[in-house]
Amino acid sequence: MMSKTHLAVGVGTALALTQPQTAKGCCLAIIGGILGGMMPDIDILDNEHMMDAIHGQIIVAGMTAAVLVMDHFARWGVCKELFSRDPMLLIWGIIAWIVLYGIGIPQPHRGFTHSLLGLIAYTIPVALILPSAVPCYVIGFASHLVMDLLNKRNIRLLFPLNWGFCFGVCYANKAANQILLYTGLSFSLIFLFHRFFL
């Protein structure tokens, strides 16, 4: 699927499955959902939709920064948790993030970063930096794998085994992609509006 769909469904699935009752919980669902939802597509060098993947990464960085700035001023609690972490854990988390990012970029598309092993590896930095975001991050990551499984190109879910899996029920950039995008987006907006304003 395309980047915006992975972001919208990542957040929507994280909100739906964790049902956050607080502003902090909603922030964690947004940050975890978009980071996890977009992380598998860091294998951009072999991605036929390379520009779309890069746009997705930029949106993730912008949205994460925006949520953290709002959290900082509104004191919802995400920044408080971040700044109360052991600095060594933060440093190790950032190092792990950079190393894993570097490993992921040149990978064959839909290989390691789209596998269960990749899910475990790419969760390590989040667990070190912001543990409370891990459930939403894992949900977002898993939603990406499930949506890509629907397409007509294999993902190597059991990497390093060479087996590829796909259900082949839809294309990554056609009607199903649009339906999932608007479903994820509208559910997320309604949920967040309800939590914050009603």
Ligand SMILES: [Zn+2]
């Ligand atoms: Zn993907």
